[in-house]
Amino acid sequence: MRYLFLAIAVLLAFFLQGRISVLGISPDLTALVVFYTGLRYGETKGLLLGIITGAIEDSLSLSFIGPHMLSKAIIGFSSYFFVSGGLLRWTPVLGIFSVAFLTFTDNLVVFLTKAMFDRMPALFSTALFVSFMQSLLNAPAGIFIRPKHVD
């Protein structure tokens, strides 16, 4: 049941991501699903979902497989390891910062890997702006995505 829920969540995230945009920038909803999974079900499951979601995202983005897979895996792993009590104890403010930081990291990892292994997908200043804006769009979700022990 849990896996079905996560599959539907990922599907919905992909669907909505293509429909919503603010200033031409969409919120990274798949990153939020992976963050949620990592935070609720542990780093292994977060990592696995990150890899699967990232691979789908890579195949959908006309790119080589790898950049999103790596970036989402980082989110899935670190959301539990750093935020859910492993290193830091979760609070709503930490939730906001961690979602913003991990979204920014996700973008940066994709940008850098594409720049290294393919070609630079945009100017660095544009990349920073896009990453920052997407982090801002994702950040409020950090209040609502909380670990199990907080519930």
Next chain:
Amino acid sequence: MFLFLAVAVFSFVLMTYQSRKGHTLSVDFTGGLLNSMHAATQSVTDAIKRPFRMIALRDAENTALKKRVQELLLEREKYREAMLEDKRLRELLALRERHKDYVATARVIARGIDNWTHTFFLDKGSADGIGKDMTAITPKGLAGKITSVTGSYSRLLLLNDINFSASVRLQGSRTEGVLSGTGTSRCILKYVSFEEPVKAGEIVITSGLDMLFPPGIPVGYVSKVGGRADESNFQYLEVQPFQDSAEMEEVIIVK
């Protein structure tokens, strides 16, 4: 006690007298006085209440009018949207009639999920005759090219994507070059010799030499002439596409 008895006797005498002779003492003057006082009090109360009542009345009226204005604004927006759609569709129809190699008119249904690739998903696919590498245009100019197609959907690669390239020429001087996306809202025009005089504002059109895009489709205008590019023999030219991808809703696919 004596006083009470006196009052009682006086009352009985007075009542007996009046029952036989009629009312001797009128109290009408007090009634008039009281009525005047009531009227005065009423007018003072009214004077105080009136502004408040008016305010309440105006508030209710204001609320109703505001609601009505909102309804009318919504209705106007609906009409405006329908009018704009009608205008767009007329332009597309005119464009379709101009192009003999017309394939289909498609609507943009979603944008690509990745921040680093600039793509749109269209609601028409191979079932409507759309194929890979076909050209997408709008009444403003070139929109991009089709990169992948399924039965009912297709993916449009926009001009500003880094993977986009097209053979173009400057409309005035007929100088050829290659237009490439940069990942930003602008494109760059490559391989234009440093000796060719290029002015900002010159129109860029497709040349058709790449065998992908039909010739003569407006692409954009030269927005920046930046001198020699990277110590090479070519100029650094920025091109602002005519079609802003943020405003794109429908496209025409041509062969």
